[in-house]
Amino acid sequence: MKDDSPNGMIAQTASLGNLIRDEFDACNERVLKFIPDSDLRKMEHVVIAGCGDSHMSGLATEFAFEQIAGIPTEPFNSLDGGRYNAPFVQPNTIMFAISVGGDKMRTVEVAARFRKFGATTVGVTAHPDSALGKRVNLILDCTIPGHKPSPGVRSYRVSLLMLWLLAIRLGEVRGKLSKQEAAALRAELKATGDACDATVDANHDKALEIARAFKDQPIYVFTGHGPNYASALFGAAKVIEAAGQHAMGQNTEEWCHLQYFTNVMADTPTFMISPGDRGHSRAAEVIEPMARLGRQVVAVVPEGDTLIAPKAKYVMPVVGKVGELFSPMVYAIPSELFSAHLSDVVGNPPFRRPSEGRFAAYAGGNTIFTSVVNEGDGW
Numbered sequence: 001m002k003d004d005s006p007n008g009m010i011a012q013t014a015s016l017g018n019l020i021r022d023e024f025d026a027c028n029e030r031v032l033k034f035i036p037d038s039d040l041r042k043m044e045h046v047v048i049a050g051c052g053d054s055h056m057s058g059l060a061t062e063f064a065f066e067q068i069a070g071i072p073t074e075p076f077n078s079l080d081g082g083r084y085n086a087p088f089v090q091p092n093t094i095m096f097a098i099s100v101g102g103d104k105m106r107t108v109e110v111a112a113r114f115r116k117f118g119a120t121t122v123g124v125t126a127h128p129d130s131a132l133g134k135r136v137n138l139i140l141d142c143t144i145p146g147h148k149p150s151p152g153v154r155s156y157r158v159s160l161l162m163l164w165l166l167a168i169r170l171g172e173v174r175g176k177l178s179k180q181e182a183a184a185l186r187a188e189l190k191a192t193g194d195a196c197d198a199t200v201d202a203n204h205d206k207a208l209e210i211a212r213a214f215k216d217q218p219i220y221v222f223t224g225h226g227p228n229y230a231s232a233l234f235g236a237a238k239v240i241e242a243a244g245q246h247a248m249g250q251n252t253e254e255w256c257h258l259q260y261f262t263n264v265m266a267d268t269p270t271f272m273i274s275p276g277d278r279g280h281s282r283a284a285e286v287i288e289p290m291a292r293l294g295r296q297v298v299a300v301v302p303e304g305d306t307l308i309a310p311k312a313k314y315v316m317p318v319v320g321k322v323g324e325l326f327s328p329m330v331y332a333i334p335s336e337l338f339s340a341h342l343s344d345v346v347g348n349p350p351f352r353r354p355s356e357g358r359f360a361a362y363a364g365g366n367t368i369f370t371s372v373v374n375e376g377d378g379w
Contacts, residue, residue, distance in 0.1 A: 001200050008148035009242055009340035009350065013333060014200050015147060019154055020161065020193030020329070023144050027158070028186065031165040034122070034140045041173045043094040046073040047119065048163065049081040049110045050098035051368070053152040053234065057098055057159035060230035060328040061167060067325065068177065068185065069170035082110030083374075086117050093119040096163070100142060100155045102130025105371040111135045112375045124162055131373075140166075151241035151350050153336055156234065160329055164189055185325075192329040195320030199333045202303070202319045207337035208345075210298060210314050214269045215345045220247040221295075222271045222335065223255050223286075225279035231300075231328050232273055235335030242339040244348040252283050255290075266294040271338075272312070273331055276302040277324035287311045300334045 003015035046065050048058030058075030065073035076085055078097075089095075097111035102125040112135040115121040123136035126143040133139055142158045168185050171177035177185070214220070220239050224232030233249035240247055250259060252274070262268070270290055274283040284307040290297050291311055299305070299312035302322075309315045316334035318327075343350060 001197075001204055003147075007340050007344060008150035009153060009238075009336060009343070010204070011148045012150040012153035013336045013340065014204075015154065016157055016200070016333070017193040017197035019144065019157060020190065020196065023158070024161070024190045024193075027142070027161050028165050030141055031162065031169055034138055037173045039120075040094070040170065042092055043120070043170070044071065044092040045090045045094070046071050046170075047081065047085075047089075047093055047095040047114065048073065048075045048098065049078050049095065049107060049114075050159075051078045051104050051106055052237065053156045054098035054100070054104075054107065054159060056230040056234050056237070057156060057163060058096075059233070060160060060227050061163040063227045064164055064167040064325055065170065068167045069174055070176045071170055071174065076110070078104070078106035078110040082106065082113045086110065086113035086119075089114055089117045089119045091118070095119040095121045096124050096140075096166070097121060097132060097136060098124045098159050098163075099130075099132050100126050100159070102127035102132035104368055105131070105373050106368070108132050108135055109373045109375065112373065116375060124159065149350075151238055151339075156332070157329060161189070164326060188323065189326050189329075191320075192322060192326050195318065195322045195330045196333060198319035199317070199330055200337070203316045203334050203337050206314070206316055207334065208341045210269075210316075211338055211341035211345045214296070215342065217265075217267075217269050218246060219265060220245065220269050220271070221255075221259060222247065222249045222273065223252045223283075224249070224273040224331075225252040225283065226277070226324060227328050228273045228275060228324075228331055231331045231335070232271070234328075234332050235271055235273070235339070238336055238339035239342065242348075242350045243342040243346055245342065245346065252279060252286055256286060260289060260293070267296050269298060270295040271298045271300060271335060272308060273300040273335075274308060275318070275322065275324050275327040275331055276305060277327075280307060284308050284311075298334075298338075300331055 222235035236247035236249040303317035
């Protein structure tokens, strides 16, 4: 599918394969050069902090840092990380503050406070001269070519790409990976671009069909596990941002403890995101009560899946061999396409723009760009 859709979110989603292939080598070079190996080798703890999509990128990559690099990793929301966790930072911590724009004040704050309490702080941003860039020890430039305006699609992928490349590099310098193993992982990561292309092509028309079927629903639920708990949160976020509809992301197991008991709107559309690995057998169990309760299940699963797909109302297949480690790069695509089409079907523009109503002053109205940064010891 060409990335020339008038819907910016569809266009950005269609561009992901080229983005990954075209920018991979440049991003890897930045990761290899921003800090000496000798300094990186000293690090014993990783913290990743951000808001919104940037926080989700930390959740999506935590597993990779721990499996590939063998290093304890904590992904924090910026508010909690800065005001609750920073004063207790462990020795030899490297902290990655994720904000492509560098202008989200809570992420500026968490970076400043972790630096104050002794962490080596890295701003992962496309704006080194931003408020974030001025508060960190080091910059990891995540600039990529611009595209049509959209809720975060390409920006989320560059955050994921940078973090996974960092995990691979940490694995190398810590002696957890041989050069050959690291090269194989980089090749696997780059190959997700091809899976993105194939998955977009397989789901564009299906996403429109589902959006039309669900256009009158008041709420949407997304479930996922492991790295794809982040994909569930991300899917809900895109419905909210693109279409202005209520949505929530939930862990697959937690759905059984909470949403299972909801008796309002029994036919709630429920997207089950499962890449066919560690949590897949559990998800296959969970779809049974989902279907029994009347939930309209959309399965985001590997093409050819036989455990979950036959029991779902709709199937949005992920095409191509995608291991669980890097699966959030591709498994978010069906949710993005659905959200983009839902925006068109219900007639709500992304972020409610253009608007003269409550959302007109978006940049200042929700205070994420204007909130006061507290860099002191107390509150």
